[in-house]
Amino acid sequence: MxxxxxxxxxxxxxxxxxxxxxxxxxxxxxxxxxxxxxxxxxxxxxxxxxxxxxxxxxxxxxxxxxxxxxxxxxxxxxxxxxxxxxxxxxxxxxxxxxxxxxxxxxxxxxxxxxxxxxxxxxxxxxxxxxxxxxxxxxxxxxxxxxxxxxxxxxxxxxxxxxxxxxxxxxxxxxxxxxxxxxxxxxxxxxxxxxxxxxxxxxxxxxxxxxxxxxxxxxxxxxxxxxxxxxxxxxxxxxxxxxxxxxxxxxxxxxxxxxxxxxxxNTTVSSCDYSLSQFKDEPLADLPDDEESGEENTPLSERKAVKRRMPSESKEDIPLLQRKKSKKKVKKEPDYDEEEEEIPKKKKMKAEKAKATKVKIEQNDGASPTKRKKKQEDEQEVWKWWEEEKKDDGTKWKFLEHKGPLFAPPYDPLPANVKFRYDGKEMRLSQDAEEVAGFYARMLDHDYTTKPAFNTNFFNDWRKVMTHEEAKTIKDLSKCDFKEMHAFFQNQSERNRNKTKEEKAELKAKNEEIQKEYGFCIIDGHKEKIGNFRIEPPGLFRGRGEHPKMGMLKKRVMPEDVLINCSKDSKVPKPPSGHKWKEVRHDNTVTWLASWTENVQGQAKYVMLNPSSKLKGEKDWQKYETARKLHKCIDTIRENYRNDxxxxxxxxxxxxxxxxxxxxxxxxxxxxxxxxxxxxxxxxxxxxxxxxxxxxxxxxxxxxxxxxxxxxxxxxxxxxxxxxxxxxxxxxxxxxxxxxxxxxxxxNTQTLNEHLKDLMPGLTAKVFRTYNASITLQRQLDELTDGDVSIPEKILAYNRANRAVAILCNHQRAVPKGHSKSMEALKEKIQAKRDQVDEAEEDLRQATKAAKRGSVKEKLACDKKKKALERLREQLKKLELQETDRDENKTIALGTSKLNYLDPRISVAWCKKHDVPIEKIYNKTQRDKFRWAIDMAGPDYIF
DNA sequence: TATTCGACTTGGTGCGATACCA
DNA sequence: TGGTATCGCACCAAGTCGAATA
Incomplete structure (x- = not known):
């Protein structure tokens, strides 16, 4: 079978x-x-x-x-x-x-x-x-x-x-x-x-x-x-x-x-990788009582057993371990070997490749705003995918940046905003007030109804209180944050209602900041940074039942931050009066700055934008690995079925x-x-x-x-x-x-070790990428009818995308007001249907009149016909929109689109079916997948 | 050899920006 | 032009996986 x-x-x-x-x-x-x-x-x-x-x-x-x-x-x-x-x-x-x-x-x-x-x-x-x-x-x-x-x-x-x-x-x-x-x-x-x-x-x-x-x-x-x-x-x-x-x-x-x-009696077909080697292992010849031995001892127990048996004969060593030792001798193929799919011709171009001015195609609209946008989009594009890849483990030769941007210092509340404890007004110290503010902001959030959240918050809050405050404030339920909460709400309301001028000013300010901190120079090219802001202090919001929810995320100071840049670059200056924790020159990593957050003790990084070379290259490589899996997936499946x-x-x-x-x-x-x-x-x-x-x-x-x-x-x-x-x-x-x-x-480690033996670079997550991409390709082949309108093709694309999202279990909460917007859409559709009915009636009348022969009436009839066609098209578009929106209610398409679907499949589909790429990818996505847009033709197959 | 750490990728939420429509 | 719906994107939590360490 x-x-x-x-x-x-x-x-x-x-x-x-x-x-x-x-x-x-x-x-x-x-x-x-x-x-x-x-x-x-x-x-x-x-x-x-x-x-x-x-x-x-x-x-x-x-x-x-x-x-x-x-x-x-x-x-x-x-x-x-x-x-x-x-x-x-x-x-x-x-x-x-x-x-x-x-x-x-x-x-x-x-x-x-x-x-x-x-x-x-x-x-x-x-x-x-x-x-x-x-x-x-x-x-x-x-x-x-x-x-x-x-x-x-x-x-x-x-x-x-x-x-x-x-x-x-x-x-x-x-x-x-x-x-x-x-x-x-x-x-x-x-x-x-x-x-x-x-x-x-x-x-x-x-x-x-x-x-x-x-x-x-x-x-x-x-x-x-x-x-x-x-x-x-x-x-x-x-x-x-x-x-x-x-x-x-x-x-x-x-x-x-x-x-x-x-x-x-299944036979294992030939595979490019070391499958045959795996198959040769004498699985069937192992002693029957193997099960009682170490091989079949739960991993957690095995540890103890292992310690008791330091000297094992070769036969006693689990297959995987034996393979691991073999693996050490085996040289891992280098990047070029892995990247066999990358056409050699492109590598030939490497020397020629330079930063090229590319006009990115934008909407065809000719309105002034769009034209302005188009001009903004004319930017320097680094066609790194046409260059030769370094495979020495280094990520860059030169890296210069301005360092991260820190959260603004705490701005104390106005004196008229009161905090009350047990009904009595109480003036808090600055630190305690700041943390209380974090909680007050979340007052109408469900988090504050969770005992774990409240307990964790209260414990951490008490840590920043003065001795006196801690002596008084002993019960969270007696704390009244309502005025603070109202103040913050008022503040965000004011922000929303800013005048045009104020908004423009703010925008300009942000653009300045973006210009200053948002870019770095890497190997002679200006690249966008993904997250240049240090996370501001606040309360940790774990997802699900996180035991640490509500804990205080402390303010990160320059003294907590590691800076990474090249030796010959201008080292970023820390904010005045401060110094960096460390300045490093490690070109084997891609981060520009790093710090350790206090809640979970995890490292946080400032990294490049997805449109950057470093990220793009990794992405490309990921899809190439998935494509390689496609070549030996049948053998791997036979293999695990036998197992x-x-x-x-x-x-x-x-x-x-x-x-x-x-x-x-x-x-x-x-x-x-x-x-x-x-x-x-x-x-x-x-x-x-x-x-x-x-x-x-x-x-x-x-x-x-x-x-x-x-x-x-x-x-x-x-x-x-x-x-x-x-x-x-x-x-x-x-x-x-x-x-x-x-x-x-x-466990995942032993599983991945096994997978590596089946195919270099194969890990469990490659299957997700592979199955997502192959599903998209197959669904697109099935669902796309070349003769239909562009909105219908887009519906087909979204459906294919949706199939992947369902496969990967990418759910989302039903958007707020979904039912309301659906109702509105339905009303709109009904109105349009009425219009179509009316137009049909008009056309019938006009046709009758036209038969009488007057030129004027014939012209009127043609007009009515066109109007009816236009209305029908509009109706169809609305109906498609309704279907699409409803089907998408609880499915998040973005994640699979950004992380699992080989963009070349989508690009090829667009090119093959004359669908503008802008209909599938927005500007950010086009930036991220520029390499794919450039290299995939209409005949690309995953 | 198990555990921990480091460096990434993946993923949903929510808010501000933008598009759309009356 | 203003109100509203939708979209884009920043944010940051939570995964994966390989390497370092005990």
Whole structure:
């Protein structure tokens, strides 16, 4: 069986993701609550504790029915059952670890549960119930439409079931791919029809919704039954789980091959990189009891084991480590080798390349303001992409800049703005007043309702108070910041209402500052700096449930700042009376200044703008690596599919994790400290983050992901997976608590080391770039009709972009006033429709009159015709706008556009379909992707 | 060898600027 | 021309990943 195309699969899922997004978003609130129960069950076993937690989680979630609770209970009881049979020393070790974990987990959950629900839901308040239903309905309708389209001319019931079967069991990947494409196409089509059929859908999908719920329940019961059968039959309990598994794996393999799932006898096709070397490793020859050895010991435990066994024979060294030592000898290819895609011709041009005056194409409009803008845009462009790249690790030869710009000193409040404590007026010292001001500014923000935020703020505030102040101010709830808050609001109101002259003056001032601090000279070229301002003091606003939220971000002084510039440059002067912490001349890094922030102890940097050479070059290189992955992705997929049946648990875990990273574009998931928000990525997923369903909504082997990812954005996805992946997941979850790592023998470092062996420069995040870019390209190919108008082409582009954003889970809060603006747009559309109707009537009359023969009347008729055409075009444009805006409600397109999509794909598409690049990229984006705009022709293929 | 650090990239929010429309 | 909707972009938090360090 050949490897499925994850892109198509993703796309196929995308509707689902979208559909569920709002669903889960609404569910977030309830999802992780009830700390009380948690605390009260302190004395009960940890398993019970987790079950309680889980039950609470489920019962409060709208879509989890009580049957799921039962299922979970049953599931855990079956777990208990099987675990009671196991009594190896490893178990003892594990239980030790479990105890540690459960303590740790208790701390975490206590913290988590204290206010998690309420706070997390804040973000989601914007996503209304209505949205949730609509999105779900959309995905349901899409599914329905897809089926309808597919079975237009045949008896639907019979064919539906057969098509479902096909969906899962098709052995031909070709068929699979084209089907996915059809499905996506249908989905998009149905989306465009959505806006018009909103009302109808709403009622019909409600019915669907309720019927599918009851269906679900019975399915869950069936599923539960089969699950318990599975745990007792397919995975009988023995001392060595992997041996047992191997037996089962063999029989399963046969079974699966017949089912069309089998992947035995797959041959690894040739690959440019060291894959063959990897394949030669005697995986199958490893002793059967390997599982009980170190290879299959959880990473965290391995450390201790390692210390006990300092002398290992070569055979005992894990494959990865062996490879690592080999790798040391192996010379990493230099940049030029990696950049094989960069045409040699361009390098030939290197000597010729000089700063070239390029007139950047702007809007064709000839209005004076636009002309002025056009002139401003005529700037010197450094065509660095035509020069030869240094590959000695240095980033520059000469670097000169003015240093960073510091935040203005604190401006004390006017005497009439009072702070009160316990109802009494109180004059604060300057430092205490400044920090109080940070809080007062945020008074109407949700942050100030969070206990953690308030506690952290109050602790840090007290640190800057005078002795006297600290003696008096002991309770935050007695502090009255209202006058201060009103003052700041008033101030920003005044700023907003500045006169034209005042605004112009301010603008000129800012431009001056930008001119002075906003640029640097790097290797003879003037380049824009990205962030030349030092972050001002304030209160730390962590995202999600950040334990440090509310802490004071101190004012950064020149004495905290490192300056980086070249020796032969003019070293920036520190503000008078101050000195720099250090002046460095390190040309192996790209930052110009750096300091360490006090809250998390992290380094902050002043760096160049994305339009700079240093950033552009890195960007280009990133997409070249992704393109290289494209060349060997099939081999890599075959490889990890084979590893699903490896003897070593760690190899299996790695293979399954990689499958998720590839197919679902999950982030790698580094480990995190306890003083950070509890978010996860693929490698750090815990058992509680997935649910396994042998059957769900008519699909087999469904994994439900539900976790908080980067920035505490919820990831919810129901993914049908291959049977072997499913079985492996069951195995990984065996005897584990909810809080245990799903991939306990894997971390991002070992995963990336493995990936490096498969392809130089390959890391987990390359898959995200690759899958995003290839999805864009394929979607554009599919969705673009060369014969339609430019607005329609742009809609197609945005849809392709949206597919990527959904794949990467780039969500955003529904913009404020979205529904209002949609209503306004709808009214506008209705008005336009009325106009069209009127114009049609006019034209009918005029045509009749024209038939009578007068020239004047014929002319009038032509005029009416043109007017009608114009109105129809306007109507179409408005309708497209409506569809686009509604589909984009909760999806953020910008991130994928800026970070994941090879800009050459978009440039080529614009050139091929005569769409002005300005329609796709704004000025800043065009600056960032200038290299791509210059080098990609209409035939560029990712 | 595990952990920490350093240097980046990625990512959402919110506010001011700009475009659009009546 | 003024009001409002939309867009652009600064801001800064939070990731990834390789190298240094203990």
């Amino acid at each position: 050949s490897v499925e195309n994850p892109v198509s699969e993703n796309d196929c899922e995308s509707g689902k993701v979208n559909g569920n997004k709002n669903e889960h978003v609404n569910g977030i609130h309830n999802g992780y609550s009830t700390s009380e129960k948690h605390k009260s069950s302190h004395k009960s076993s940890s398993k019970d504790k987790h079950r309680d937690k889980d039950r609470d989680h489920k019962s409060s979630s709208k879509h989890s029915s009580s049957s799921r609770d039962k299922e979970k209970d049953k599931h855990s009881s079956s777990k208990n059952h099987s675990s009671s049979h196991k009594s190896s020393s490893k178990d003892k070790e594990r239980s030790e670890k479990d105890r540690e974990r459960s303590d740790k987990n208790k701390d975490r959950s206590d913290r988590e549960h204290s206010s998690k629900d309420k706070d997390r839901s804040d973000r989601d308040k914007h996503r209304s119930e209505k949205d949730k239903h609509r999105d779900k309905e959309r995905s349901e309708k899409d599914r329905g439409d897809r089926d309808k389209d597919r079975h237009k001319n045949s008896s639907s019931d019979e064919k539906k079931s057969s098509s479902k079967e096909k969906d899962h069991k098709s052995s031909s990947s070709k068929e699979h791919k084209s089907k996915d494409r059809d499905r996506d196409h249908d989905k998009e089509r149905s989306k465009s029809d959505k806006s018009r059929s909103d009302k109808d859908k709403h009622s019909s999908s409600k019915d669907k919704h309720s019927s599918s719920k009851s269906k679900d329940k019975s399915k869950d019961e069936k599923q539960e039954k089969s699950k318990s059968e599975l745990s007792s039959q397919e995975y009988p309990v023995k001392e060595e789980p992997m041996q047992v598994d191997d037996v089962n794996v063999k029989s399963e393999l046969k079974e699966e091959s017949e089912d069309g799932y089998g992947i035995a 699903w049946k490896a003897k070593e648990m760690r190899v299996r875990q790695r293979a399954v994790a990689l499958y998720f990273i590839d197919r679902l574009a999950l982030r790698a998931g580094n480990e995190k400290d306890d003083d950070q928000a509890d978010t996860v990525g693929c490698c750090s997923l815990r058992v509680e983050h997935i649910e396994l369903h042998k059957e769900k909504d008519g699909k087999e082997y469904v994994v439900v992901f539900d976790f908080l990812g980067k920035d505490s954005i919820r990831y919810y996805n129901e993914v049908p997976v291959e049977k072997r992946v499913f079985k492996n997941l069951e195995l990984f979850m065996e005897n584990k608590k909810d809080s245990d790592d799903l991939f306990d023998r894997l």
